[in-house]
Amino acid sequence: MERAEVAIVGSGPAGLSAAVEAKKFGANVVLIDENSRPGGQLFKQIHKFFGSSEHGAGKRGYQIGLELLEKTRDLEVNVCPNTIVYGIFNDKKLGLFNEYKSEIMEAEKIIFSTGAYERSLAFPGWTLFGVMGAGAIQTMINIWRTLPGKKILMVGSGNVGLVVSYQLLQAGADVVAVIDAAPQIGGYGVHAAKIRRAGVPILTSHTVKEARGEKRVKEATIVKLDEKWRPIPNTEKDLEVDTICIAVGLQPRIELPSLAGCEFKYLPQLGGFVPIHDDNMETTVPGFYVAGDSAGIGEASSAMEEGKLAGIAAVESLGYLDKKEAEEIKGRIRQSLLFLRIGPFGKPALEAKKKIIEAKRLLI
Amino acid sequence: MSEGIIFTGVPSKEELKKAPGIPSKERMMKGPVAVIECIQEIPCNPCEAACPFEAIKITSPHVPYLDEEKCVGCGSCIPACPGLAIFVVNMAYSDSKALVSFPYEFLPLPEVGSEVEAVDREGKVVANGKVVSVKSSEKYNKTVVVTISVPKEFAEEVRGISLGRSKT
Numbered sequence: 066m067e068r069a070e071v072a073i074v075g076s077g078p079a080g081l082s083a084a085v086e087a088k089k090f091g092a093n094v095v096l097i098d099e100n101s102r103p104g105g106q107l108f109k110q111i112h113k114f115f116g117s118s119e120h121g122a123g124k125r126g127y128q129i130g131l132e133l134l135e136k137t138r139d140l141e142v143n144v145c146p147n148t149i150v151y152g153i154f155n156d157k158k159l160g161l162f163n164e165y166k167s168e169i170m171e172a173e174k175i176i177f178s179t180g181a182y183e184r185s186l187a188f189p190g191w192t193l194f195g196v197m198g199a200g201a202i203q204t205m206i207n208i209w210r211t212l213p214g215k216k217i218l219m220v221g222s223g224n225v226g227l228v229v230s231y232q233l234l235q236a237g238a239d240v241v242a243v244i245d246a247a248p249q250i251g252g253y254g255v256h257a258a259k260i261r262r263a264g265v266p267i268l269t270s271h272t273v274k275e276a277r278g279e280k281r282v283k284e285a286t287i288v289k290l291d292e293k294w295r296p297i298p299n300t301e302k303d304l305e306v307d308t309i310c311i312a313v314g315l316q317p318r319i320e321l322p323s324l325a326g327c328e329f330k331y332l333p334q335l336g337g338f339v340p341i342h343d344d345n346m347e348t349t350v351p352g353f354y355v356a357g358d359s360a361g362i363g364e365a366s367s368a369m370e371e372g373k374l375a376g377i378a379a380v381e382s383l384g385y386l387d388k389k390e391a392e393e394i395k396g397r398i399r400q401s402l403l404f405l406r407i408g409p410f411g412k413p414a415l416e417a418k419k420k421i422i423e424a425k426r427l428l429i
Numbered sequence: 430m431s432e433g434i435i436f437t438g439v440p441s442k443e444e445l446k447k448a449p450g451i452p453s454k455e456r457m458m459k460g461p462v463a464v465i466e467c468i469q470e471i472p473c474n475p476c477e478a479a480c481p482f483e484a485i486k487i488t489s490p491h492v493p494y495l496d497e498e499k500c501v502g503c504g505s506c507i508p509a510c511p512g513l514a515i516f517v518v519n520m521a522y523s524d525s526k527a528l529v530s531f532p533y534e535f536l537p538l539p540e541v542g543s544e545v546e547a548v549d550r551e552g553k554v555v556a557n558g559k560v561v562s563v564k565s566s567e568k569y570n571k572t573v574v575v576t577i578s579v580p581k582e583f584a585e586e587v588r589g590i591s592l593g594r595s596k597t
Contacts, residue, residue: 113511113570115473123475123509123570234592235535249435254469255512257438262589264552267438366472407491408470 069095069143071379072159072172074150074321077105078365079357079372080178081133086376087176088140090385095170096142097161099149103137104130105180106200107365109207111235112228115253116405120366129365153324157352174352174379177322178372181315181336181358186220190276190285199229199312206236214308218285219243220273221312224252224364229312230260241304244271244287246294253410273309274301282307317359325353330424334413335361343425344399345378346371354379361421363414370402434468439550444468450485450515452497457584461502461519461528465493466588467512479509507532508569517576518584527584528561530576535592538563538573546591547579554591556583 071087073080076098084096096103110126121129137144145163152160159170183198190196197213199221205211217238219230222245230240240260248270250257257267274288274296289300315336319329322340327348329338339361346354354375357368374395381391406415432441445451450465463484465476470491477485477493484499485506504517507530519528529547539545539560547558558577565573579587 113572115471115511117472117474118478122473123511125570128570250438253471253512254434254438254440255467255471255510255514257434258440258466258550259513261438262548262550262552263592264548269436405472407472410469410471 067093067170069093069170069172070383071095071174071176071376072097072170073176073178074159075105075178075180075357075359076100076103076144076146077178077180077357077368078107078129078133079359079368079375080105080176081107081130081137082369082372083176083178083354083356083376083379084142084144085133085136085140086373087380088137088142090377090380092380092383092385094142095172096137096144097148097150097159098144098146101146103134103144103146106203107133109203110365111207111232114366115364116366119401120369120405126365129369150321153321173383174354175325176346176354176356176372176375176379177325177340177359178355178357178368178375179318179321179359181362182318183311184314184316186273186311186313188273188275190278190282193276193278193282194280195278195282195307196276196309196311199225199310202308202310203229203232206232210236212236212238214282214306215239216241216306217308217310218273218287218304218306219310219312221245221314222247222250222252222257222267222269223312223314224256225315226310226312227252227256227260229310230265231256231263233310234260234263234265238308240265241306242287243267244273245269246272246290248292272296276309282309285309315358315362317361319359322348322353322355322359326350327353327355328428330421332361332417332420334417335363335421339417339421341421341424341428344374344422345395346375347378349425349428352382361414361417364405367402367405367414370398370405374398374402437551440466440468449492449494452495452500456497457518457520460521461504461517462497462500463495463502463504463506464516464518465495465506465510465514466516467493467510467514471512473511475509475511476506476515479506481505504530504574507574508572513572516588520581520584522578525581526578527581528576528578529558529584529587530574531589533563533573533575533589534571539575539590545577546593547577547583547587548589548591549586550588552589552591555586556580558587558590
């Protein structure tokens with residue numbers, strides 16, 4: 066394989082945006098993904114995105130994905146699907162495994178946009194068939210158009226739980242209830258209101274105590290929690306469900322930044338350990354960048370902006386852009402990121418990102 | 430249980446009263462007008478650009494403000510809202526009936542002229558309604574705008590139609 070000026074690992078919203086920006090200014094870009102097609106989670110987002118018009122607000126996630134793919138095609142970005150990055154050697158050599166062969170690719174700049182893992186939740190019966198992650202369910206209903214079950218218990222009222230509940234209703238399933246251990250709904254009120262109007266109850270301060278069934282889930286017991294999140298005796302309720310969807314949050318996927326020797330900071334608001342990075346998205350190891358969920362859990366619009374930022378910063382350091390021009394573009398992207406983090410929902414991410422950037426400054 | 434959008438997913442009466450996107454009672458009586466039930470600050474603004482009459486402004490706090498005099502109730506904002514939080518209510522439709530328009534993203538679509546169960550913000554059936562129009566266009570980007578007529582006294586409660594699912 067040829068040498069890449071910019072190698073991007075992960076072709077979700079952040080990786081695609083980084084690739085488009087970097088290639089636009091003339092760099093030789095290779096976009097690598099372990100999946101059979103690029104797009105990450107974008108193609109299963111069938112709902113309209115928030116944001117302002119510059120973020121594609123009002124477009125549905127998959128439509129934004131199609132636009133990004135078209136741009137990578139027009140710019141002739143080298144996309145390598147079905148390719149696993151299994152290691153990083155001698156500074157910037159990536160170990161790739163593609164179907165039947167492995168090879169080494171050298172890169173000058175590397176951007177990690179590797180996304181996130183879903184968190185799980187253990188309870189008696191959690192290994193039964195029918196207990197699934199929200200990501201898998203969303204893939205089944207929106208990509209493969211297959212209903213995983215007919216009566217669903219959704220665990221988690223963050224935006225993922227609320228959006229997937231709505232999409233399950235659209236797909237024809239019955240969402241019996243959405244529960245959340247927290248005393249408040251985690252996601253946007255407008256997402257919650259949509260499923261309430263459709264008749265779905267949302268029970269805060271509730272958790273799943275047990276799932277029962279022989280071959281698959283047949284019934285779930287939920288229980289109310291007190292203010293210290295302890296189950297309140299005699300508040301159990303049995304629900305007849307065949308599927309329990311777990312939507313209890315995400316954590317950044319950081320194995321590769323870890324192999325590269327990047328330093329981390331633990332920030333629960335961003336989903337756990339996050340690679341320390343500056344406002345160019347560059348990590349503590351020069352030439353390695355992060356963007357999107359692997360740089361701290363957020364939503365897709367912010368991931369795209371972070372991807373652009375990393376792409377621009379990478380080509381700037383390669384000399385494709387002079388400092389003045391680059392600062393102008395990066396300034397606009399940073400403003401756009403600030404917009405996406407306004408209000409009570411954006412504030413935790415905004416503050417955590419400030420801490421991450423401050424951590425990098427202190428290390429220099 | 431505590432009231433309010435963050436506890437129940439349903440905006441409380443108090444929250445709706447304070448929301449700057451909700452028109453006054455007097456304005457409601459005059460004819461069609463947008464009812465913007467967006468009360469949390471989220472990074473979003475397509476409703477502003479969607480209004481051909483510049484009746485929606487997002488200022489500070491970052492929620493939509495409705496200029497009820499400029500609004501003619503055209504409903505362009507309904508499919509533009511990614512949160513599906515905008516409705517149009519027409520209290521001047523007839524002596525006994527009002528019209529409620531809302532975004533709809535389920536199949537099958539209701540048929541014009543059919544009787545439907547009108548539901549409130551909690552999905553509870555509160556009245557019988559009749560489908561007056563079902564509008565879609567490329568610009569709506571797959572969100573359909575359904576308008577139903579309901580007895581006037583339910584116009585402030587009705588925000589959709591029943592999907593015919595079992596309730597717990």
